[in-house]
Amino acid sequence: MISADLAALSYAASAVLFILSIRGLSSPETAVSGNQLGMLGMAIALATTIAIIAPTLEPVTIGLIVGGIALGGFVGATLAQRAPMTDMPQLVGAFNALGGGASLLVAAAAFYAPASFSLNDSGGGISARSIVELCVSALLGAVTVSGSAIAFAKLNGNMKGAPILLPARHLLNIVLFGSIIGLTVLLAMSNGTAEWAFWAVVVLALVLGVTLIIPIGGADMPVVIAVLNSYSGWAAAALGFTLGNLGLIITGTLVGSSGAILSYIMCKGMNRSFFSVVLGGFGGDDVAAAASGGGEERPVKRGSADDAAFIMKNASKVIIVPGYGMAVAQAQHALKDMAQKLKDEGVDIAYAIHPVAGRMPGHMNVLLAEAQVPYDEVFELEDINSAFAAADVAFVIGANDVTNPAAKSDPSSPIFGMPVLDVENAGTVLFVKRSLGSGYAGIGNTLFYNDNTMMLLSDAKKMVEDIVKAL
Amino acid sequence: MISADLAALSYAASAVLFILSIRGLSSPETAVSGNQLGMLGMAIALATTIAIIAPTLEPVTIGLIVGGIALGGFVGATLAQRAPMTDMPQLVGAFNALGGGASLLVAAAAFYAPASFSLNDSGGGISARSIVELCVSALLGAVTVSGSAIAFAKLNGNMKGAPILLPARHLLNIVLFGSIIGLTVLLAMSNGTAEWAFWAVVVLALVLGVTLIIPIGGADMPVVIAVLNSYSGWAAAALGFTLGNLGLIITGTLVGSSGAILSYIMCKGMNRSFFSVVLGGFGGDDVAAAASGGGEERPVKRGSADDAAFIMKNASKVIIVPGYGMAVAQAQHALKDMAQKLKDEGVDIAYAIHPVAGRMPGHMNVLLAEAQVPYDEVFELEDINSAFAAADVAFVIGANDVTNPAAKSDPSSPIFGMPVLDVENAGTVLFVKRSLGSGYAGIGNTLFYNDNTMMLLSDAKKMVEDIVKAL
């Protein structure tokens, strides 16, 4: 047993270490040591808790705790080791579901053993206020579990990405939510004895998570995950208030802010409104993720791998613009080989990353890092956009929306106002994609028909490998 | 009387408003409303305090409080209205002294009326711990008062800027500091009855403030002010701990961080070590502020106002580099007229501000703003340094060190490593200053002797006015 003061300080210290671990991510140089600080923070938090409960431990509870940590640690470490980098969106979604599950289970446990959390009132029951708080935690946790599970399934391909529009789904959601509130009130009035009502809340909340998320298209899942991640952070902070734990409050707030900011960044990059997203308003203007292009038959210039190799060999500056298609095709390693070959020929190479290229924030950067592209060759939109005018070739691989000039010129376009990469300013634009089809936003790209554009229609990995051969 | 909970929340709310007021300064657009939030925060803090003490108020104490606020408000408002913009460094120093004075007086008052601050122990005296804390507050406050007063006098010209090196001053400071500690111990052991010892601490601390600051050259005063400002912030935070006041803790920390960061920025801009400054180590390498240049007689090209007008009229891009001399000469309005004339001739004008141009952070920006130069024509070093190569004329007015190429090329120079403006890359460099003398750092500037440099030797205001006439 340690003093309450020391325990509170230790929890706060671990929260400070978490802050520093996120701060470390401000540059790749400090990120690795930041991550270690995060691990240290978690170790301190766990050790503090063990120290607090030490006097009440019994062999069987020690077994449960050690067993849970060991088993969970093993599973987690294995997942972390095995997951391919292209699966990061799914993995984050899966972890998110587990985090929500943990919150849900903790709320349920607190319902059964209020005394362990000092939630019991004088009569031995649970106070109405604590019951409401626990139900809120359970609700948020359960929605996160099932919502993230759907997001995972859509991203991982276990479920079709297309939106599933249930009839009268808004009414359904309202009914579900109303029932949850009703059950919570009933539970609070029963002074916590109506066990079934608690589990009914959990079940309805799980259903609500599903009905909220299935109408949303698969390509929007990254935003869903960030928002659910944010919710789970605020849920942890709320639990921190209930349990009076500084570590939970600060850490939950960090996670909540992180999710909120990331979803804000994604929405801004995609030109959608933040509030429509937070309110779950994805339903209204769903876009089919794989909608195929809006094409009257206009002539395009098509090229082969040999053409591309010839053009780039004779260029002095090539800017590579990767997009979602590069991730799908897993073309990053071949791309790096191509860039190396070109560098050996004396060509200057840079990578231009749009803030929402790919399907999650930082997606392209991780894949390029995996292919050992040094991060100082990789530039953000605002740092490189003016350089296209001085480049001979823009090599656009699997990207589409992030180059679409409609965002600059066509006020009726759904992406009007979104910042885009000005690839058309380069001498020649090479587009590697499989068809003239559209991307995530489901709109055609007039660049394909420009005079200085050459389409390299093929799977991205195959095309780049052929170019490497031709070089 | 309001509840302790509500009072604590109100104080915290006012601190949050102060945070937002500083956050507003991240851009000139939000700064004005930010400042209003700050005023609101102060009003809330005052109102909260009045509400707390309301039951104990008597006519005479009401008079003291209202009188103090009214009189102080009148004096403050008058100073704020009257002070010319070129006197801002002094004004900040004077306010700093007053702030330190207020802290000192509060500590003294708490010594006489411990019960009002809940500092009395059960026996009615003051606990040893509170005495130590009050002495620390008094010490910091007193050093801030006298140190800032010296800084004010040096900046305002009431005192010569040259360092005053007392014999054995380090020993003297140590003796003073030791005596203060001894008196504090004595006072604590006397259970707070040795009134004389408290005042002896105050007097010695005032002397210490003087002996710490007089050895420092006048041009270094801005750093001194920032450091003392930081100290006064930490002192307020410490007082917050003593009195258990959240508002003081958070606000004091803000002020403390601000002073620390500003002195860090200045030190980095001047290429001095932060820790040598914080430890008060200005004594070692004092530089005479007005040291006159290191000149073997080498030929310089001199020019007249007519020459300058002719060159600039025919330029397509002129970059203006203001420095300390512009502030001394109060040339900002004339400069703006000149820029306007040139713009009318179709010349493209930009202003380049070095981070430590002038004598305090942001000094040049305020003066240019006063002359109604729009802030989007004013650029920071990193944003404009590459533009000199494309400019026809660099018009350097009263600046010297911030252009000195020795910082880039001469490892033995005291400013080696400091970032400088690459004015020599412009087609022609015009230097407006009164002589070939040096600036703050006291070192010669080889640019004066370059082929593409023309010296316009005159008072800055006069020269610019002549150029305006010639245009």
Place this chain on the structure above:
Amino acid sequence: MKFLTALLCAASLAMPAFAASSLQGVDATVFLVVIFVLAVFVGYYVVWSVTPALHTPLMSVTNAISAIVVVAAVIAAAATAGGAEVGRETWTARGLGAAAVFFASINIFGGFLVTRRMLAMYRKKS
């Protein structure tokens, strides 16, 4: 700014509904230390976010807000003898307090108003 405000408002609305139940044993100093540490982070970030062009107004506004010690000065100026007759000590405290109120008020009014005066001068290209 808008985004931060939204975050703050949304979060503050949600939170005060909850209450700590198991923390009454913790000394208030612990909370103050945690608050102080978080304030250091906030101070660090918020000051670095100030644009260099506004560093002079930053100095004057920190002058103003550091006069928050006025709250302690007011308490001192209103010092009581706790029921007993008001003697020399209490009068001294009141006098010192009133002087502190005077000094701090100069800073408050002077600091905020000179900042306002400066900020009013910053103009965009018309």
Place this chain on the structure above:
Amino acid sequence: MKFLTALLCAASLAMPAFAASSLQGVDATVFLVVIFVLAVFVGYYVVWSVTPALHTPLMSVTNAISAIVVVAAVIAAAATAGGAEVGRETWTARGLGAAAVFFASINIFGGFLVTRRMLAMYRKKS
């Protein structure tokens, strides 16, 4: 980073010497609310300071640290009946707690390790 650390260390060394004397009447919830509000500021700034190139590791590391609920899960897994015989309710709480420990541990190990794996891939030009 170094500067912030220096600020934090210097400040923390100085502070714990002081103690609140007049705050014991304030409810702990007040402090928690203040801490929460400051944490919102810190979260806002610290997350915006993350470079966009590391947004994916940011997501995985927040997965890991949100598993801080493990502290509550451990308490649940170690639930006691408060002296009485351990009955169904307590066993249920223990079982739920153990499952929560299991889930949270997956997040902790998985989150931190996958972040480490990603970060190890970011390299400067050699």
